[in-house]
Amino acid sequence: MSERTEISFDAALMMALRADAQKELDELPTPAQLKERYPDTSRWDARLKAALHKRCPVLKRVLVVAMTLVILTLGALAVSADFRKAVYTMIQKFLPIEMQLTYQVDGEPLERLPDGYSDHYVLDGFEMDDAQKFERAENFLHVYSSKETEESYTVRCSIIQPGQQSLFDNEHTVYETVKVGEADGVLGTSTDEHGKNVYTLSWEYQGITHTVMGNIPYDEIMKIAEGIR
CATH class of the missing domain: 3.40.1000 (Protein Transport Mog1p; Chain A)
Known part of the structure; x- marks a missing residue:
């Protein structure tokens, strides 16, 4: 028996994007594979922590700007036929429900x-x-x-x-x-x-x-x- 769900376009869009992001994450190397490829990353860890500590306020501002651009872009393109087609494609690939x-x-x-x-x-x-x-x-x-x-x-x-x-x-x-x-x-x-x-x-x-x-x-x-x- 199939599941029938009625949702708004915005909600469907977020579900599709989330599923697409999860698919990309699933294709990344596993921790075991990364450890095999890069056995010693201690120096990377130290440099990364230092960079984050120094740049944290800047990174936060960058993230806010990035999220604002994403929201504005989605709002502008939600009515585009090409964008609807892209959303439909993501839904068709990643959401196995009616x-x-x-x-x-x-x-x-x-x-x-x-x-x-x-x-x-x-x-x-x-x-x-x-x-x-x-x-x-x-x-x-x-x-x-x-x-x-x-x-x-x-x-x-x-x-x-x-x-x-x-x-x-x-x-x-x-x-x-x-x-x-x-x-x-x-x-x-x-x-x-x-x-x-x-x-x-x-x-x-x-x-x-x-x-x-x-x-x-x-x-x-x-x-x-x-x-x-």
């Missing part, structure tokens, strides 16, 4: 999708399910299925708005970064009850979020994604 992120965006969001914005590539033998689809000025959802192969996929597009949420399931899904045209996307791979791969491809481009998900071949997922315009 997590829902809610974030704010900078600038004015689009009021509506561009005229005619839709998926223009449909797999042979697949038909849209009119009962499940919806189309609005700001978003749409299209569901397709094949009676012959029992495969299906969905296409969802929405303008980016404040308070939008993204869901990651590390317990059952493996994530990687892929290119979708000019945009960087996140591809999640999981398996269904029959052991067949299920792909979830998500990316942001020109103020719009896109998601293509289905138990169809990866090449077809990419063709559908590249046909959205």
Whole structure:
């Protein structure tokens, strides 16, 4: 049973950074390895203590300035799409739970999708399910299925708005970064009850979020994604 946790973007960011720092620490040599490489460090210890004793007030000021810069930088970049992507990547790598992120965006969001914005590539033998689809000025959802192969996929597009949420399931899904045209996307791979791969491809481009998900071949997922315009 997976654990579902709803937290703020700032909290998720701190968890991701902490996990990233822990990963870096875990890769450092162990005390035993350091002792083997540097058997006598007594002179280093004495010089280090003397330096810290003399420079302590300066070091404190430097640390305060460094922390202030970090806080200001995080505040400035928290609304950046590239920074969100970096945070998502850290979360995907280091936090093995299902997590829902809610974030704010900078600038004015689009009021509506561009005229005619839709998926223009449909797999042979697949038909849209009119009962499940919806189309609005700001978003749409299209569901397709094949009676012959029992495969299906969905296409969802929405303008980016404040308070939008993204869901990651590390317990059952493996994530990687892929290119979708000019945009960087996140591809999640999981398996269904029959052991067949299920792909979830998500990316942001020109103020719009896109998601293509289905138990169809990866090449077809990419063709559908590249046909959205």
